[in-house]
Amino acid sequence: MSKEKIDTCKVSCIHEDLVAKVKKELLPNERIDDLQSLFKLFGDGTRLLILQALQICEMCVCDIAASLDMSPSAVSHQLRVLKGGRLVKSRREGKQAYYSLDDEHIEQLLDIGLDHISHQ
Amino acid sequence: MSKEKIDTCKVSCIHEDLVAKVKKELLPNERIDDLQSLFKLFGDGTRLLILQALQICEMCVCDIAASLDMSPSAVSHQLRVLKGGRLVKSRREGKQAYYSLDDEHIEQLLDIGLDHISHQ
DNA sequence: TTATCATATGAACAACTGTTCATATGTTCA
């Protein structure tokens, strides 16, 4: 948020006050791990395509696989990962398993990401 | 955005109309690759900590390394990655290289991510 | 110039990840 201008480091290039301040404000490891896991889910093309497809419509595994030209197995593996990360949910209807988005933040993240890459 | 309710797939579990529609609407590979690269940058704890530190204040490599209890080399490697992804920029001031955030979307993405993980 | 410090970079290695393949589970229908 606020950017402070503190001048150059004195001791071995380390500005002690700033370092102490930053150390105190950094998120705890647990939070960082959670954030990391969340963003990793978006860091794969297959998963991004699945999420984008599910933005359009709830779909079964075979439909997703056909849409992405991938094997149902590969898609199923990734759906499992996404479900573990609480990004998608599923319901059974006969033989099919229908998947849909399970989070209101997904579209926001994708939109901001798209905004970023289209602005340069 | 809009979710349409189309009923169950008929042919080998594939609902052809839906698949055709989704195939048409999915982002092209190039865009997906760009998105993937962007989110991958956020999918690592070290890089997340660096970005969070730079939210607080512009910092030199040694200060970041000290704040994160990591080697300057490891930090420098990750700064290079972040710079390649246009998330940070740097300026020289004497021996030091000062890094700062180079994108208005970073804080938005981090905030939404934090919102997600704190809501469950 | 030479010494020193801050940073950058290349190689190497271990750890992680995504796909494939084989197989298992679960559901429907004959």
Place this chain on the structure above:
DNA sequence: TGAACATATGAACAGTTGTTCATATGATAA
């Protein structure tokens, strides 16, 4: 029940990634 199909899952393998270590570059000051 048994056959067919949709999905799930485990093992394995190749490709990727992040750190360390050694070394190189660039800058300042003596």
